[in-house]
Amino acid sequence: MQVTHRNPRGISGHVMVAVLVLTGGLFMFTSLQRQLIYFPEVAPEAVLLDAAGRVGMLPWRSGKDELIGWRSHPAGKGARRLVVFHGNAGYALHRQYFAAGFLAQGDGWEVYLFEYPGYGARPGEPSEAGIKAAAADALAELLAGDPAPLYLVGESLGSGVASYLAGRFRQQIGGVLLVTPFTSLADVAGEHYGMLPVRALLSERFDSVAALGRYSGPVAFLIAGDDEIVPARLGRSLYDSYQGPKWQFEQPGAGHNSLDFDPGASWWREVTAFWRAH
Template sequence: MCPAGGWDGSTGMRACNSRVLAVLMPGAGICLGLLMVLAACQRNLIYYPVREDLSHLLRQAQSQGAEPWYDRRGALIGWTLRGEGRPTAEGRGRHLVVFHGNAGHALDRTYYAEALFSLAGSPWQTVSLFEYPGYGARDGQPGEKQILAAADAAVGELVANGEERIFLLGESLGGGVAAALAGRYPKRIAGLILITPFTRLADVGRVHFPYLPVRWLLRERYDTVAALRGYHGPVAVLLAGRDEIVPARLGRELYQAYEGPKRRWVQARATHNGLDLSPGAGFWNQATDFLLGHAQP
């Protein structure tokens, strides 16, 4: 009970308000402090880079049949693997660039090249594994702005080297990167493979932090839906039916929102990191046929 005051109870009400504020203010301060810490440290919750010495990665690359991919200034972009794919009618090879997820580093993903090169009569001649700033042996710090700027520069390098039409594969977070490039360069990107993609990073955050104002706190956007509005080429989407990191419903929503040529595959029992991406998986042959059947020359 609040104490009674003057004829209108004002003195008692002021005393009551003071006591309520005295109780609420520390709690509000703690909550605000927690939100500020989460806002400041959010990149540590998004990016999980594995750093490696370049000499170690060069030895690993050699053992896996990969070679370093450098820019014109000699800075590392990522890694390249070469197959024996058949050229296009114009005599050009088909080149696919992989943008990996938020953990590990690019050289962990050589299995994508193995799967594509193993196809009967494989059309793929080159698979490049793009490395994010702050991952592997690449300098810098990971962040959406930094990653997209580096990816943009990588496309520029490929174009400068005569690559006219490039295919992109984006895995999880990498789907946001691939979609951003497709939206920026719709005439350069011949097709996309998106593996466990999401609509927007904020939508993923809301799944894992449902009681926090994620949209207000999150500085990293990766708005895949918005990025693909500027793209009209073929998009192949692979979802994990039991995805515990990026719920499959977000991939379905992205798929429904995209208005260009598209095809979807679902591995119903797979978790986020449990998809069958082995060379024998039927997805690779079907996705390749779909992309090449709809890609503009």
């Protein structure tokens, strides 16, 4: 019988390489995690104002006259106000399809597209704490001007923002739509960086399960069946965990960025009907 003798020094070398690779990965993830989460696109305010005008949107300014997003034209007395929180890439005006979809339903909507700090023409750097604080300020200002309930839409990363706001302003939120949502950002990170202890390292949490646990109103879930960024099972798990009135629609074969947002798609009407029923 032939005996093969392994070189202990060779084994140690492989282990050392693995340790160095893992250590490097840990350092990169810890120091660059926000760059791995947020992909803002910036543009001068004048450029965005021109683009907004071409799609029928107006600037949304705070009480301090700061540009904090975009809004549809006023719909008059009794209008229902809806605020959209976008995903981690691009900027708010890229989500004008949400305004088009809800306005096409003819239910008297006023749609607001909220912009994150560090995105579009808005100064600052994106972070979970900064986005949540800015979004809460915007909602508080809207409610101070008119206490009628607000409706929230959160897309991808924005689903974490909308979930947080639903829990914080729970008595003043009439309904929520979560598009390609997740249970927590840590769970999403675990899907992409499973070899690293991301739950211990991640500073940005966006825990939607915990946030929605503080809300009891109607929540609609729109899930992409073949989502390659936020696996569909995370959206389904969030749906299963929610204890309030809920409605789920899954688009088979849709990827993270290929959902059907055509204003004529039936799900728009189904979402608004679900909200009205509750």
